[in-house]
Amino acid sequence: MSGDPQGWEAIRAEVLARIRRRDWAPGQMIPTEEELAREFGCARATVNRALRDLAEGGLLERRRKAGTRVTENPVRKATLSIPVIRQEVEATGRTYAARLIRAERRAPSEPVAGQLGVPAGAVLWHLVTLHLAASRPHAAENRWLNPAALPPRWTPERLGTLSVNEWLVRHVGFAWGDIAFSAEAAQEEEAALLGLDRGAAIFVTERTTWAEDHAITAVRLAHAPGYRLHTVL
Amino acid sequence: MSGDPQGWEAIRAEVLARIRRRDWAPGQMIPTEEELAREFGCARATVNRALRDLAEGGLLERRRKAGTRVTENPVRKATLSIPVIRQEVEATGRTYAARLIRAERRAPSEPVAGQLGVPAGAVLWHLVTLHLAASRPHAAENRWLNPAALPPRWTPERLGTLSVNEWLVRHVGFAWGDIAFSAEAAQEEEAALLGLDRGAAIFVTERTTWAEDHAITAVRLAHAPGYRLHTVL
């Protein structure tokens, strides 16, 4: 019946409780791993595991020789799950579809070229896709694709029924990048695709993705109204 | 000169490279810890540390007895840092100030009461604050505070020069809760405080915070235009 954790999780829980009870106040040093190990009657490695976990969550700050202190102004670290749109849609029981609106090869604007780290005149694929949930607009996607990251003589026909993102995940592989979220007034084409007035408040996700040393793609996703990004602390 | 990682991080890097190169394709099983330990010439614990780290990032899925497989549709897990506004502002070299606009005791609307889990008629503190960066509007805060979570006979004068959030962090202590981000059209008062037209697209952070078993506070933060939430994958 008792859902009390055991092992290192029990130690994490106890330390967390002491922080919350302010036995160990923000900014204050806590005992060394060795002392805690003696108090809890376990090995130092076990205490280390617990404290490391709390430090990863931003609740403790640890430095060699200096020791461990309770973070003064804890910058809450929340783990966001960035969903694949298809899954996000299908998770709510609606059917998903992606409609490729436009696909052309052209040179990107100055800032986009910079963002992708390609020379100013480089010719990239520019794709506009509308993501549909139960046949209704879900998100408008504006994407630049670096041909250098694609197989030779790639064309959008290769996508089949997959969205660009899904195709990339399957054929180009994993990568890393960065994401930014913001609120913006809907641009002309976005508004039209989503069926909104121009200037409506939309939630925008911007992502740049890299592999090894070259940029793969830069995307701007304009989400339909009502979109919320949610997480638990 | 070589920034190549060592120890368990080197193993993590190698495994990651193999996943990215698709030596180990999505959905596929990878060798056991023991096999990898033999291959890399290290202890199983070291491999475990590397694989556990990748699993926490959502790139691998591990199950006892079953083994470890590459995640098929990796739901990217990004760690967001939710900053304290003062630090966020001061980090950019501007001076921070909080101005309490209104403070009154009243019953919240139905949805807010539900969100905080208080009875419909309960009287809460309702505070409106404007956060300033270099004397310019930075964010408009609309907050409901549960008096049950505060010291007896608490009044807003107790805040001094601290923002409500800062006061809570120092005096009420750590807590947990949930956060949601969305894009909305500016409400009447928000628009006025931020110096925007009504209906302008603003980035909204909504947070509910709990301690033990009772709600402490529910906040709606309307950020000035240009606000971006940024993270790295």
Next chain:
DNA sequence: GTCGTTTATATGTATATACATAATAAAGGT
């Protein structure tokens, strides 16, 4: 004092070993 050098120390990591746990796979019984 100010600057570099040494030393002490808490955390970080690696190791072998052992046992716990979950969950699949195999064996057995009906």
Next chain:
DNA sequence: ACCTTTATTATGTATATACATATAAACGAC
């Protein structure tokens, strides 16, 4: 065939030990 029991196995955790590393603090030279 179906259900139950048992074995097997990969990961999960705990342990003692050892050494690495960052860095605060003490020390000395000037």
